[in-house]
Amino acid sequence: MSGAIVGEVPAQTGGGPAAVAIGPWRLAARRLARNRVALAMALLLLLIVVACLCAPLYAHHVAHTDPFQSNLDGTTIVNGKSVPVMVQSTQGLGLGVTPIGPTWDLHHYFLGADEQGRDVAARLLYGGRNSLLIGTSAALITSALALLVGLVAGFFGGIVDGVLSRLLDVVWAFPVYLLAISLSTVLIARGISWGPFHLTSGSLLLPIAIIGLVYIPYVARPIRGEVLSLRRREFVEAAIGLGASNWRLIWSDVLPNVLTTVIVFFPLMLAIDMLTEAALSFLSIGVQPPQASWGTIILDGQDVLYTRPAVALAPGIAIALTVLALNVLGDGVRDALDPRAKLRRRD
C-alpha cells in the first residue's frame, strides 16, 4: 500500500491500448513543469542561491574587497579616477561624510558603500548566504520536528495527543514574533550552555534554532489533523487488519501521505523563516556582526537612508524577490501535489 497518492490516469484515446498509470511524483513534476510562473520563480530562486554561493568569488576576484573590513579611509575607481569611498562634504559648513553611491561597475562598489566604507554588493551576497542558510536550516528543523510531533500525536491519540497538543497550544498562544524576539534577546546576549551542548552568543545556530522552534505548531497542527484523518481511512484499517505494526503503519501508510503536506509547507516556511530572520537581525538580535545577513544590511542602511537609500533598498529587494519566488513556487508545488487541484480548477 505504498504510494497512497492516487495517480492520475490519462484518458484512453480511441481504441488503442490502455495507457500505463503514471506515478504520483512524476505526475506532480509534470504538473509543476506546466506551471510557467512557478518555473520562472524557481529559476529566479536558483539564480539568487547561485549568486549568493559565489559571494567569495565575487568579493575576492571581481570586486577585490573584504566586505567585513571597515574601509573608511579607502579609495576606489570611478570613471578611471581615484575617489574616496567616504566623501567629505565641502559645501556650506562642511559637515558630514557620505558613503559613495552605486557605481554600477562590478569591479568597484557596484551598489556603493555602507557607513563603514564596505562594498554593499559583496555584503549583499555574503548576507544572502546567511539569510538562505538560516531560512533553510530553520525550515528543515520546523518541518522535521513538526512532522514528528504531528505523526506521534495524531497516530497514537489519547494522552500522548493530549500532552503534545497542549504543548503546541502553549507555544501557539504566544505571538510568534514576540516569542522569537524574547528568546533571541535572552539567548543572543549570553548564548546557551546545556551540559556538553554549548552555543556562543554570536553563533548562527542560535537564530536557526530559535526560528526553527517557534514555528513548529504552525506546521505540526495541520499534520496532526491529517494523520487523525488518515488513521480512520480504509487502507490503514486494512493494514491494521493484516496485523501491521504501528511502526509499519506510520512508515508505510501514514508518512507517505503527509509528506506532501510537509513538502508544500517547506517553501512557505522557508519564506517565513527568512522574513523572521531579517526582522530579528534588523533588531540586532539575529545575526551578529561582523557576520552579515540581509536583515543586518537593512539595519546598516537605516543609518544612511537619507543619503544612500540603496544600502537598505538592495537587501530589501533581495528579500522581497526571494520571498515572492518561494511563495509562488510553494503554491505551484501545492497545486502539483494536490490530486484534487485539477478538479477544483474545473469547478
Add this chain to the structure above:
Amino acid sequence: MRNGKALGAVLLVALVAIVVTGAAGARTTDHRGGTLKLLAKAAGGTLDPQINYTLEYWQLYQASYDGLLAFTKAGGNAAFTTVPDLASGYTIRNGGKQWVFTLRKGIKFSNGQPLTVKDVVASFQRIFKVKSPTSGSFYSGIVGASKCLKTPATCTLAGGVIGNAKKNTVTINLTAPDPEFKYKLAVPHASIVPASSPPTDAGTKPLPTTGPYYYASYDPNKQLVMKRNPYFHEWSHAAQPAGYPDEITQSYGLTVESQITAIENGQADWTLEAPPADRLNELGTKYAPQTHVETLTAFWYAPMNVNIPPFSNLKARQAVNYAIDRNALVKIFGGPKLAVPSCQVLPPGFPGNKPYCPYTKNPGTHWSAPDVAKAKKLVAESGQKGAKVVVISPDDEVQKAVGVYLASVLNEIGFKAKSKTISGNIAFTYAQNTKNKVQINVQQWYQDYPAASDFLNVLFGCDSFHPGSDSSINMAGFCNKPIDRQMHQALKLEETSFPKANALWAKIDHEVTDQAPMATLFTPRHIDFVSKRVGNFVFSKQFYWLVDQSWVQ
C-alpha cells in the same frame, strides 16, 4: 560760552545714552515670551537635581536650580569661572578647610517659601540621603561625609555643614583643603532644594526651584513643561539671568530623523540628540545659519580592561592604540569639522593639556596615521594573537559604528574580535561592573568641571575603581600606584599653585597615555540645530546651550 558748549555736549551724550539704552532695553524686553519647544528621543530619568547625572537635564537645571555658587552663565571660556549664586559671597579660612557663605536675602522657592540656611544645610545632608552619584567623590571631603556614606538615612553632616540663621551664613568644613570645591558646589548635585524635600529620589515629582523657571509637569513618556517662576527676581546676571521664553517644553518619543525634520519645518526649536550622520550635509548647507558647531572639552575613548586578557598585557593595549585610524573614526563622527584625532586624555586647551601622541607614524605631538605594522608586531610579541575580544558599544548610530570599526581593526591586527551592542540605557553601568568582564568598550567623557583631575583622577585613579560595582567609573580597572601617587601630589599642589599642578597633570597625562589603559579616539565637537525663530544662541562651554537665554519671538 565754553561752559555752555560743554553743557550742551554733556546733555547730548546723555540723551543719546538714554535713547540707546532705552532702545536696547526695549529690544530685549520685546523678545520675552513665547514657548521654546525642545525635543529628545527619551526622557532623562529622575528629575531630582541631586541625583540626575545626564546632560539632558543638567542643561535645563541651569535655568531652574541654584547652588551656593554657579558657573557663569556666559558664552565661551567665561563659563568655566564660578560666581556666587544663592550666596552673596564667601570666605575661605583655616588653610582652605573652612568655607563660610553668606546667603542672599529675599530669595524664594517657586512654591513661595523663602530660602533659609536650614534649606542649605538640609540640601547638603540630602546629597547623601538620596545617595547622589557624586556623594562619594565630589562631597566625600566634607566633615561627617564618611559617616553619611555608611548610613545615608541618618546623615547629619555634624560639624561639616553648619547653618547660622542669625548671621544668615552657612559654614562648610572640609577634612582637607580642596581647591576644586568651588566647582563641586556649582554643579546641579549641590542644588539647594527646600528642607521639606523627601529624603528619597523625587523621581517624576518636581522639587521647587529658585531659578527663573519651575517644573509645572513631567511625564517621562510624553513631556516636561517649565514655566516662569513667579517668585524669581534677577539677583545676579552672571549667576542666574532672567530667561526669555515664558514656557519651555521638552517632548519625547520622536526618532532623531523626525526631530530634525520637525525643526526644519519650524514645528520644534531644538533637539537634544546629535543629528544623524546622513543629515549633516543637509544641515551644513541648507540650514547653515541654524546650525551651531562648538568645541567641547571632552574625549571619546575605548577603555581596555587591564585586569583580564588580552588587555592585561601592555603590548596588546599599545597595539590597539597604534592600529586605530583616528581619521576613519573622525569620518564616522561626521568629518574633521566635527572631531579632531587625539591620543591623550586631556582635551586640547584644557588645564594640563600638553599635546602628546606616541601612537602614530612619526610619534610626536599630534596623530598623523596608524602604524598597523607596528601594531601587528606588538600583538605577536604580547602572545595574545588569536585572543577572542568582544567590543561593547551602546546601540546608538555613531557609537555602534565605532564599535564595529574597532572590531574590524582588532581583527586586522590578529585578534578574533566581534562587536556587540547593548541598550544605551544600561551600557554605561554595564561597562563599569567588573562582573560583566567587559574587555573593551566605547565611551565618552565630558567634563564635570574645568580641572585635569576630572579626567585623569576620575577615570584612571585607584579611588575610582570599585570591583563588582555598577559605579566604578575607572572602567579600565587601571590602578598604577606610582601614577596614583602623582595624582594625589597634583591635587595637593593645586592648593598652592594651579600652574605647577597643571604641569604635573601634563606629565601624568603622558604617563597614563603610555600605559594605554584606553585608546583615545578623538575630541568631539558639538552640534546644536535650532529652528529659524531661535535667536540669541549662547553656548556655555560648561553646560552647553543656555536654553533660556535664547528667544523665540
